[in-house]
Structures are given as C-alpha cells and as structure tokens.
Amino acid sequence: MSAxxxxVFAALADPTRRAILAMLLEDDMAVTDVADPFEMSLAAISKHLGVLTAAGLITQEKRGRVKWCKLEPDAMRDASIWMQGFGQFEPVNLDAFERFLASELPEDRTKDDTV
Incomplete structure (x- = not known):
C-alpha cells in the first residue's frame, strides 16, 4: 500500500475521526462547531482534524477569524479502489457510509477520547 x-486507513481507524467525517457530510463546519458534540479539549479535536487533513479527507480554510472544515469526498477513492481489488467490496457510497456511521456510533459520546 502507498503512504x-x-x-487514509489510519485516519478512518479512529471512531472520533469517523464521527467528524459523518458530521461534515452534512455541510462545512467551523472547528468550534465540530468540537461541540465531543467531551474533549479543542486541542484534541484539532489533532484529530490534523490527521484527517494530512490524510486528505478534509481541508481546513480560514475565513476571517474562523477556521472551517470541509469534507473532501473524493479522498476515499483510492481506498475504495483498493478494497474493490478483493472483489468483496462495492465502491464507497457516501450516503451509505453516513448511514453506516450513524448505526455504529453511539448518539451520546460521553467518554473522553484521546488522539
């Protein structure tokens, strides 16, 4: 596998980062809005966002004083193609991915996650 x-797979391995991606499926979000549902520090959320950005799954852009996060849906294309090579997986459908995440992630994230 390439770096x-x-x-991408390392970024997707963490449940907090998968939850963040599910949130960004809806729309771009300010970093502070991304952090709201989680009971962890803004610094911890920023580290998660850094991992997602480094993997190319999201982009971050400063608009005025606010940093915004945007999902990059094409970023999972290579991972999807790699999985298809096994003949057991369908191409990643972001709507189906969102439904999967919603079913797998608890509604109330009360534990303090670490990066």
Whole structure:
C-alpha cells in the first residue's frame, strides 16, 4: 500500500475521526462547531482534524477569524479502489457510509477520547 492510502486507513481507524467525517457530510463546519458534540479539549479535536487533513479527507480554510472544515469526498477513492481489488467490496457510497456511521456510533459520546 502507498503512504497516502495508509494515512487514509489510519485516519478512518479512529471512531472520533469517523464521527467528524459523518458530521461534515452534512455541510462545512467551523472547528468550534465540530468540537461541540465531543467531551474533549479543542486541542484534541484539532489533532484529530490534523490527521484527517494530512490524510486528505478534509481541508481546513480560514475565513476571517474562523477556521472551517470541509469534507473532501473524493479522498476515499483510492481506498475504495483498493478494497474493490478483493472483489468483496462495492465502491464507497457516501450516503451509505453516513448511514453506516450513524448505526455504529453511539448518539451520546460521553467518554473522553484521546488522539
């Protein structure tokens, strides 16, 4: 596997980062809004966002004083193609991915996650 593909799978391995991606499926969000549902520090959320950004799954952009996060849906294309090579997986459908995340993630994230 290539380094970029390794980064995508490593980023997707964490439940907090998967939850963040599910949130960004709806719309771009300010970093502070991304952090709201989680009981962890803004610094911890920023580290998660840094991992997602390094993997190319999201982009961050400063608009005035606010940093915004945007999902990069094409970033999972290589991972999807790699999984299809096994013949057991369908291409990643972001709507189906969102439904999967909603079913797998608890509604109330009360534990303090670490990066």
């Amino acid at each position: 970029p593909l390794d980064q």
